Amino acid sequence: MKNKKFSQIDASVPTIRRLPSYLNVIRRALNNNLKVISGTVIASELELEPIQVRKDLAVTGIVGKPRVGYDVKELKNAIESFLNWDKQHKAIVVGTGNLGTALIGYPGFKQNGMNIVCAFDSSVDKIGKQILGVEVYGLKDLKDKLKNEKIDIAILTVPSEVAQQVTELLIETGVKSIWNFTNEKLKVPEDVLVLREDLSSSYAVLSVCQ
Amino acid sequence: MKNKKFSQIDASVPTIRRLPSYLNVIRRALNNNLKVISGTVIASELELEPIQVRKDLAVTGIVGKPRVGYDVKELKNAIESFLNWDKQHKAIVVGTGNLGTALIGYPGFKQNGMNIVCAFDSSVDKIGKQILGVEVYGLKDLKDKLKNEKIDIAILTVPSEVAQQVTELLIETGVKSIWNFTNEKLKVPEDVLVLREDLSSSYAVLSVCQ
DNA sequence: TTAAAATAGATATAAATATATCTTAATTTA
């Protein structure tokens, strides 16, 4: 069952996933006032093959100079633009427990265009309070809150047992992209994109390979 | 640059990564007192292809019955055994900030054999205190603490800027597996396994595909 | 001024991963 949603772009998902680490290297180069950087240098910093880096960067439309490399500033802009990280994205966090709180407190998101505009929880202990400047609302206020404000991403960090029912509520309110940190496989309509962040699958790799 | 460390097992990394979600389905089936479960059923629950599920399950050595499926209990044991989730793993958390705290508080790890035995931080505010029953020590006590206790996994949740230097300390103390939640590409010797948990790469997929 | 070296970009190949097809065994039901 091929997921069409992830294949609308002329770049493979592995390529998209590597771009942020290139951006890290490039931003650092920019801080060090480097004017140009070659794919070879990026590759060696990240222990990748130069060919792969060049091919990945090509999807952003960047054009480099043989024997020189890419203009650092231009390359940074090309990647950020390709990733849409030069535009603002509105996000909400649903479930402000341990993990939800950690994600709200992470400054790396804002740096790449993601603004957590507010959060939702079902616990009376949390509703009405703020977490690092982010207001927490009751889940039943969701529809009302999102009526006038279009949300780009819902970050789902509720207990796995309620994940599906909360998801259905999110979809009712028009959410089209869900970043799912729960262990639940979410059932959603065709036009809703779910990205699963599955820590247990990473732990599996560690357990098997050690 | 092929990473040999991940290719010592006769299962591909994608296969290993899918096994935990099969286990979720199977554990639920066991709770519902089901005796047998077919690959087809697992596949439909997870929106995967039956062929893929069967092929994945085959790496665990499980043998099913045509027209019937797999014995649920046997299948659960086979996966847990393959993943080494039936054995105990000792882990430490290094950096008890937002994310480190969230990971310490996550019960899903213990359920799969991972015990966080203690944590380390450099902040005097945290050293000597407990986080959900887990003692926090100073980073300079690391060597001393790990002298007698072999650690299977170090969970790295320090600020990215100090990630490399903390990693070097971990390696000095004999750590061989690092679960890296920082944005830093860690430079480690051949025999040290690093698994990168890169949230920005997931965010990139969301940003591009929406 | 010209040869050598390094690197982008294009094209071709290889490796890894996923999917399809076929065969055989277990079960149900006509």
Added chain:
DNA sequence: TAAATTAAGATATATTTATATCTATTTTAA
């Protein structure tokens, strides 16, 4: 009891992803 059905398991194929090779361009230096 035999035919139909379903699913595992094996083999074959297709797709995706990564890597290698080749060419052209730019720079450096002999």
